[in-house]
Amino acid sequence: MKxxxxxxxxxxxxxxxxxxxxxxxxxxxxxxxPLNIPILLAGNFGECRPNHFHSGIDIKTEGRENMPVFAxxxxxxxxxxxxxxxxxxxxxxxxxxxxxxxxxxxxxxxxIVQQYLRKQQYARESWxxxxxxxxxxxxxxxxxxxxxxxxxGASTAPHLHFEIRNTITEHPLNGMLFGLxxxxxxxxxxxxxxxxxxxxxxxxxxxxxxxxxxxxxxxVTTPDTLLTTDLAGIALYANDFxxxxxxxxxxxTARWFLDDDLQGSIKLDNIGYDVTRYLHAYVDYRLxxxxxxxxxxxxxxxxxRLTPIYPQLNNQRGILxxxxxxxxxxxxxxxxxxxxxxEIACFLKPQAAPQPLECNRTFRFxxxxxxxxxxxxxxxxxxxxxxxxxxxxxxxxxxxxxxxxNQIQNADIPVHNYYDLRIKANKPIPFNLRExxxxxxxxxxxxxxxxxxxxNGWYIAPVRNLGLFWLEADTTAPIIKSLQKENxxxxxxxxxxxxxxxxxxxxxxxxxxxDGKWLCFEPRGNIFFYDFDAHCSSGKHRLLLTATDENGNxxxxxxxxxx
Numbered sequence: 359m360k361x362x363x364x365x366x367x368x369x370x371x372x373x374x375x376x377x378x379x380x381x382x383x384x385x386x387x388x389x390x391x392p393l394n395i396p397i398l399l400a401g402n403f404g405e406c407r408p409n410h411f412h413s414g415i416d417i418k419t420e421g422r423e424n425m426p427v428f429a430x431x432x433x434x435x436x437x438x439x440x441x442x443x444x445x446x447x448x449x450x451x452x453x454x455x456x457x458x459x460x461x462x463x464x465x466x467x468x469x470i471v472q473q474y475l476r477k478q479q480y481a482r483e484s485w486x487x488x489x490x491x492x493x494x495x496x497x498x499x500x501x502x503x504x505x506x507x508x509x510x511g512a513s514t515a516p517h518l519h520f521e522i523r524n525t526i527t528e529h530p531l532n533g534m535l536f537g538l539x540x541x542x543x544x545x546x547x548x549x550x551x552x553x554x555x556x557x558x559x560x561x562x563x564x565x566x567x568x569x570x571x572x573x574x575x576x577x578v579t580t581p582d583t584l585l586t587t588d589l590a591g592i593a594l595y596a597n598d599f600x601x602x603x604x605x606x607x608x609x610x611t612a613r614w615f616l617d618d619d620l621q622g623s624i625k626l627d628n629i630g631y632d633v634t635r636y637l638h639a640y641v642d643y644r645l646x647x648x649x650x651x652x653x654x655x656x657x658x659x660x661x662x663r664l665t666p667i668y669p670q671l672n673n674q675r676g677i678l679x680x681x682x683x684x685x686x687x688x689x690x691x692x693x694x695x696x697x698x699x700x701e702i703a704c705f706l707k708p709q710a711a712p713q714p715l716e717c718n719r720t721f722r723f724x725x726x727x728x729x730x731x732x733x734x735x736x737x738x739x740x741x742x743x744x745x746x747x748x749x750x751x752x753x754x755x756x757x758x759x760x761x762x763x764n765q766i767q768n769a770d771i772p773v774h775n776y777y778d779l780r781i782k783a784n785k786p787i788p789f790n791l792r793e794x795x796x797x798x799x800x801x802x803x804x805x806x807x808x809x810x811x812x813x814n815g816w817y818i819a820p821v822r823n824l825g826l827f828w829l830e831a832d833t834t835a836p837i838i839k840s841l842q843k844e845n846x847x848x849x850x851x852x853x854x855x856x857x858x859x860x861x862x863x864x865x866x867x868x869x870x871x872x873d874g875k876w877l878c879f880e881p882r883g884n885i886f887f888y889d890f891d892a893h894c895s896s897g898k899h900r901l902l903l904t905a906t907d908e909n910g911n912x913x914x915x916x917x918x919x920x921x
Contacts, residue, residue, distance in 0.1 A: 385455060386537035389430040390500060392461060392520050393417055393507070397540045399600055400517050402607040402695070403532040404626030406641055406652035410634040411626070413530035414460065414521035418603065419507045423465055423516045427505040430459045435496035435504065438467070438475055438489040442881040445519065446511025449504055452525055462519035465508030471496060476878065480893075483876040510882070524628075532610065532627040534695030542600040545698035546609040548577050552642060552653050553584060554591035556677045557711050559745040560642060560659070561771055565593065576701040583685065583705040590678040590706060593642050593653035598694045610695040614656045614676070616686050622656060622676030623669050636664035638772035639744035647770040656690065661723040661744035680708040717748035734764050735780040735816065742774050760787055760795065761829040769801035769825035780816040781829055794909050796832040796862050801825045807832065807862040809908035832862040835913035836905040841885075847920045854888045856903060856915070863908035871902045896921050
């Protein structure tokens with residue numbers, strides 16, 4: 359027994375040392391601040407966001423756009439990407455030390471890069487573009503200006519999204535670990551614990567929520583002893599903060615102990631884009647949908663394949679195994695990337711687990727699951743669910759739709775991958791509408807549509823949710839509205855602006871032609887704009903705009919103006 363105990367201590371020490379060495383191997387002070395103002399963060403690495411972990415640090419730009427952005431180290435611009443959503447205008451710099459930095463939500467690049475980009479856009483007749491570049495095209499030195507900050511893409515306020523990635527794996531790394539000058543003396547603040555009976559799936563129960571309060575140098579519960587079951591799971595709602603900013607951030611590491619025996623740990627670093635959707639398994643997704651708060655699970659759900667963020671877990675995936683005749687001391691330790699530490703302490707007393715709720719049909723996380731009736735069909739693979747669910751379905755007649763409204767489980771159960779949903783129409787669809795059918799999804803708060811294809815009597819669309827689905831016809835083309843004077847004199851105008859709205863699906867294509875030649879319009883939400891440049895000379899012009907939706911409904915607008 360003594361030999362086994364010694365071996366376990368050595369294993370634990372080795373695991374901890376390896377984790378520390380991995381962090382300390384990141385180059386310190388190699389990268390500079392990409393802005394010429396002190397770093398204040400609006401967001402940090404590993405924050406919980408809808409559908410993903412935040413992959414970089416969001417640096418505030420004093421609430422304004424067009425601040426100069428500088429190369430964080432020597433290297434070359436290796437990629438330019440323009441995207442309506444996501445990172446918006448983005449530059450990537452590859453460095454000789456094996457790392458790549460990303461600068462996102464930019465407004466414009468330096469002139470030589472901007473000119474190259476525009477030339478490529480006109481050659482391909484596409485504003486959205488993803489360009490890979492060679493080392494000799496745009497080499498840069500540390501501190502050289504590369505762009506101006508902005509608010510493009512999925513950004514909701516002016517800031518610079520900055521990432522440091524492993525060049526080979528392309529995995530984003532925690533930018534707070536590279537010695538950037540970030541002042542942070544504030545420890546994480548925990549607000550609530552959630553307790554689970556892990557004799558069953560977290561999707562088959564409502565957890566007990568416990569408020570936390572600060573007492574001395576730690577956070578405690580009232581009462582100090584919490585009643586739980588013999589297999590207990592813990593989730594934590596907590597935020598981190600930094601000096602000079604009120605924005606909520608996330609902690610870097612968490613460790614939890616029973617009577618000082620380590621049960622598990624979390625370290626938020628090195629999360630690839632291919633696995634970032636496992637955020638839905640990392641948190642209590644149902645609780646987030648219901649309350650809006652992110653409760654981070656101090657355990658790993660069985661279908662959560664994002665294993666690297668859990669350096670240590672007991673043989674129950676971090677779940678606490680308790681004897682019914684004993685009271686245990688639970689201690690949770692949170693740290694941010696600056697090393698500021700917070701401790702939570704309470705006691706756990708197990709009691710008999712309640713009888714599980716009756717379930718007529720279970721969908722297991724580790725096997726394929728199918729459902730079929732005369733009106734609907736779908737199959738989930740063994741990689742689509744994070745834990746078992748008690749499956750339910752209800753068909754609701756609806757005279758206004760081309761099908762029943764199909765309630766598949768609830769929208770608060772996450773699905774990892776897209777699956778094909780097949781719905782059969784319950785009334786005749788005219789032949790001319792067969793290619794105009796949209797599959798509508800609602801989570802109870804909002805609805806969205808996706809074009810459905812007709813195949814062997816079924817309408818099929820790839821979906822990634824559970825909830826309410828039905829069929830509608832989509833015969834309405836997008837609406838194009840000019841935001842300037844019709845046939846006006848635009849000699850003093852800076853740009854052309856048009857609003858394009860689509861009611862049921864989304865805009866699939868938008869094209870602008872000036873006097874018969876493609877013109878580069880940039881999308882920003884439902885606004886498409888063109889900044890006047892050499893592609894529009896002085897004189898009279900005819901602009902033709904064409905917009906189509908996912909179902910091929912098309913609208914055109916002709917606009918005449920003088921420049």
